Amino acid sequence: MSIMKKRILITGGAGFIGSHLCERLLKDGNEVICIDNFYTGRKANIVHLLNNPYFEIERHDICFPIYMEVDEIYNLACPASPIHYQFDPVQTIKTAVHGAINMLGLAKRLKIKILQASTSEVYGDPVVHPQPESYWGNVNPVGIRSCYDEGKRCAETLFFDYHRQHNLKIKVARIFNTYGPKMHPNDGRVVSNFIVQSLKGEDITVFGDGNQTRSFCYIDDLLNGLTRLMNSPDDFTGPVNLGNPVEFTILELAQKVIELTRTKSKIILNPLPDDDPRQRQPDITLARKALGWEPVVRLEEGLKKTIEYFESLFKKY
Numbered sequence: 671m672s673i674m675k676k677r678i679l680i681t682g683g684a685g686f687i688g689s690h691l692c693e694r695l696l697k698d699g700n701e702v703i704c705i706d707n708f709y710t711g712r713k714a715n716i717v718h719l720l721n722n723p724y725f726e727i728e729r730h731d732i733c734f735p736i737y738m739e740v741d742e743i744y745n746l747a748c749p750a751s752p753i754h755y756q757f758d759p760v761q762t763i764k765t766a767v768h769g770a771i772n773m774l775g776l777a778k779r780l781k782i783k784i785l786q787a788s789t790s791e792v793y794g795d796p797v798v799h800p801q802p803e804s805y806w807g808n809v810n811p812v813g814i815r816s817c818y819d820e821g822k823r824c825a826e827t828l829f830f831d832y833h834r835q836h837n838l839k840i841k842v843a844r845i846f847n848t849y850g851p852k853m854h855p856n857d858g859r860v861v862s863n864f865i866v867q868s869l870k871g872e873d874i875t876v877f878g879d880g881n882q883t884r885s886f887c888y889i890d891d892l893l894n895g896l897t898r899l900m901n902s903p904d905d906f907t908g909p910v911n912l913g914n915p916v917e918f919t920i921l922e923l924a925q926k927v928i929e930l931t932r933t934k935s936k937i938i939l940n941p942l943p944d945d946d947p948r949q950r951q952p953d954i955t956l957a958r959k960a961l962g963w964e965p966v967v968r969l970e971e972g973l974k975k976t977i978e979y980f981e982s983l984f985k986k987y
């Protein structure tokens with residue numbers, strides 16, 4: 671093992687996944703540099719790391735170039751929930767595309783590995799279930815989700831073109847619905863929404879009839895997948911699905927949250943938003959084979975930890 675610490679750049683390091691990744695990589699003995707413009711990320715997610723001499727934070731928008739000496743890049747910066755990415759769709763697509771170009775340019779100059787946090791949204795409203803990486807997707811290019819879906823698809827294209835054209839070492843993870851402590855309380859994602867509504871005793875809003883399904887991956891499982899991918903042999907680029915293949919209907923999730931929070935909240939049904947996919951489930955055959963990875967945290971266990979986090983958050987404020 672090398673005695674030199676790796677200097678790892680995480681863009682979007684103050685966000686939900688990024689802040690957990692900062693913690694994990696520091697714990698593994700690396701130096702971590704976090705870049706974030708705090709668009710959706712929060713200081714509170716990383717404040718406990720600020721006294722660590724091996725941690726640095728830089729307020730920066732990745733739509734603009736940046737130069738620094740690092741050994742690896744995890745490119746996570748991008749608003750990820752519909753409420754946030756639809757707030758300023760032009761900024762979203764700029765972050766996905768210009769941000770990717772800037773980070774790929776940095777990786778090319780330094781001749782280092784770069785990992786892209788892509789998304790299951792590249793499959794759009796899929797007609798193939800579960801979704802293998804070979805499925806090209808069913809995406810509306812002009813809808814309200816397109817700034818994110820098409821932005822992330824274009825970023826994947828850029829990653830593969832840099833790989834083919836410049837021999838850059840790339841890793842592309844297609845992340846499926848991930849949840850856990852430090853999710854933004856107001857980002858409208860289904861797990862945080864249901865927990866926040868239950869803890870406040872408000873109605874739990876289910877869109878559509880609630881029979882659409884989702885699969886939920888706990889953050890610790892995802893971190894294992896991302897770090898395994900980064901450390902996989904150079905000839906393994908992905909794209910590789912990282913997510914939990916166990917499916918639940920949205921109604922089942924709502925009922926589980928009600929049970930665990932012991933709330934008196936009632937479920938109410940609201941109209942389904944535009945382009946909301948009916949079903950989303952990762953085929954993780956490739957991740958199992960190439961990375962020896964699969965999720966191990968059961969929904970109930972992950973929900974308990976996430977509920978504890980939101981309870982402590984509400985006690986503070």
Ligand SMILES: NC(=O)c1ccc[n+]([C@@H]2O[C@H](COP(=O)([O-])OP(=O)(O)OC[C@H]3O[C@@H](n4cnc5c(N)ncnc54)[C@H](O)[C@@H]3O)[C@@H](O)[C@H]2O)c1
Binds near residue numbers: 682708
């Ligand atoms: N959470 C999920 O379920 C999920 C699923 C699929 C893909 N992803 C991807 O993983 C990554 C992280 O998602 P998350 O859930 O942690 O979201 P998040 O919103 O909590 O984190 C994103 C971070 O990026 C920062 N950011 C946004 N635009 C930026 C810019 N232009 N320059 C610098 N920083 C910027 C935000 O301030 C925030 O800290 C995203 O790229 C997202 O697309 C997440």
